[in-house]
Amino acid sequence: MGPIEILSLEEIRKSRPSKYFGLEGDVISLGLAESDFEMPKEVKEAMINAIINGRYHYEMNGNAEFIEAARDKLHRVNNVPVEDEEVLPTVGVMNAIWLTYKVLLKPGEHVIVVTPTYPALIGRPKSFQAEVTEVKTRRDGHLDIERIQEAVTSKTKMITICNPNNPSGTVYTRDELERLAEIAVKHDLYVFSDELYENLTYDGRKHVSIASLPDMYERTVTAFGFTKTYGMSGLRIGYVVAEKKIIRLMRDENTGIVIHPGTVEQIGAAAALRKCDYYINFLRNYLEGVRNRLIAELNEIPGIVAQPPEGSFFAFPDLSLLFEKDEDAVKHLLKEAKVMVYGGSGFGDGGQGRVRINFCSPLEIVEKAAVRIRNALAKRYAETIGKK
Numbered sequence: 001m002g003p004i005e006i007l008s009l010e011e012i013r014k015s016r017p018s019k020y021f022g023l024e025g026d027v028i029s030l031g032l033a034e035s036d037f038e039m040p041k042e043v044k045e046a047m048i049n050a051i052i053n054g055r056y057h058y059e060m061n062g063n064a065e066f067i068e069a070a071r072d073k074l075h076r077v078n079n080v081p082v083e084d085e086e087v088l089p090t091v092g093v094m095n096a097i098w099l100t101y102k103v104l105l106k107p108g109e110h111v112i113v114v115t116p117t118y119p120a121l122i123g124r125p126k127s128f129q130a131e132v133t134e135v136k137t138r139r140d141g142h143l144d145i146e147r148i149q150e151a152v153t154s155k156t157k158m159i160t161i162c163n164p165n166n167p168s169g170t171v172y173t174r175d176e177l178e179r180l181a182e183i184a185v186k187h188d189l190y191v192f193s194d195e196l197y198e199n200l201t202y203d204g205r206k207h208v209s210i211a212s213l214p215d216m217y218e219r220t221v222t223a224f225g226f227t228k229t230y231g232m233s234g235l236r237i238g239y240v241v242a243e244k245k246i247i248r249l250m251r252d253e254n255t256g257i258v259i260h261p262g263t264v265e266q267i268g269a270a271a272a273l274r275k276c277d278y279y280i281n282f283l284r285n286y287l288e289g290v291r292n293r294l295i296a297e298l299n300e301i302p303g304i305v306a307q308p309p310e311g312s313f314f315a316f317p318d319l320s321l322l323f324e325k326d327e328d329a330v331k332h333l334l335k336e337a338k339v340m341v342y343g344g345s346g347f348g349d350g351g352q353g354r355v356r357i358n359f360c361s362p363l364e365i366v367e368k369a370a371v372r373i374r375n376a377l378a379k380r381y382a383e384t385i386g387k388k
């Protein structure tokens with residue numbers, strides 16, 4: 001597959017144990033949010049060389065190569081004018097989520113979380129005795145600005161978004177981010193933006209970082225990572241970007257839990273940022289084709305209208321016509337189609353009745369799974385709605 005090495009289904013099953021945990025031999029997993037593509041060879045080489053050259057010691061202020069590469073990429077791609085002291089390497093985006101809520105929230109404060117979204121973004125504030133108000137997106141996955149505005153109270157401290165969105169794939173436009181920014185400025189709120197899927201936007205859409213908008217840098221915390229688009233999930237590396245005083249607090253917190261992410265991983269991540277634009281460009285184009293095949297199959301199912309996701313690597317069709325609960329849809333697809341997908345309810349309000357289908361896999365594998373899903377759901381339609 002051009003510049004990206006791909007594995008057979010057999011090899012994928014062996015090398016991605018969590019994605020295939022407990023699944024029988026003929027099941028295809030489009031569940032866990034993991035890439036089925038090999039990570040870039042430049043990252044592998046950089047990490048191997050780091051080990052050979054003895055670059056595996058503590059680096060208390062972060063690895064300089066990584067921080068500089070992240071800073072340059074933030075200037076070049078995100079249009080966010082950060083300084084080095086405003087970038088903190090983290091143990092994946094998950095670590096950045098924990099740190100953000102930990103340093104910005106006091107007990108009793110409120111967070112507005114736009115849902116559906118990645119579960120940790122909804123669940124983690126509770127660890128710090130903060131309250132979460134979920135605000136559903138519109139049906140098309142875009143921000144419901146009026147509802148967000150109405151949800152703000154005197155206790156609201158921040159608004160959390162995931163852009164591009166996991167699970168809906170929505171890529172927020174500059175216009176709607178500007179309207180969100182107006183609310184943040186007006187009520188003096190922080191915005192926490194999880195931009196792990198920033199590289200995957202389709203049909204020519206451009207990812208906009210809310211931190212790049214006027215008056216937003218000082219009130220935005222942005223989390224970036226590598227685990228999805230570069231296929232590096234087990235390396236546990238990411239970075240968080242915010243004002244210096246916030247980063248200082250985060251660094252102090254992290255020193256007490258993990259000290260810092262691995263030096264070798266930071267060197268690998270620097271290579272991803274410096275040398276691998278070809279990889280993400282290729283992957284984006286390739287996945288757009290996979291998405292189109294999957295959506296075409298889903299739209300063959302009677303009664304189902306599946307919108308092509310704008311970004312990320314998930315389809316998120318509404319199956320509520322065919323199943324009372326999304327958990328039932330998941331069970332049905334596992335049994336009848338031998339395909340593992342995730343239920344939408346796990347992603348908060350707005351996810352109910354939907355299933356999330358991860359299409360970051362070779363075309364033949366997704367195609368095979370999509371045909372099985374189409375057949376199983378067309379049969380379900382015939383046996384339920386079609387009979388009435």
Ligand SMILES: Cc1ncc(COP(=O)(O)O)c(C=O)c1O
Binds near residue numbers: 093166237238
């Ligand atoms: C939106 C989002 N944020 C964070 C994470 C966790 O990422 P990481 O592996 O970088 O910790 C995920 C993983 O699925 C995710 O989808």
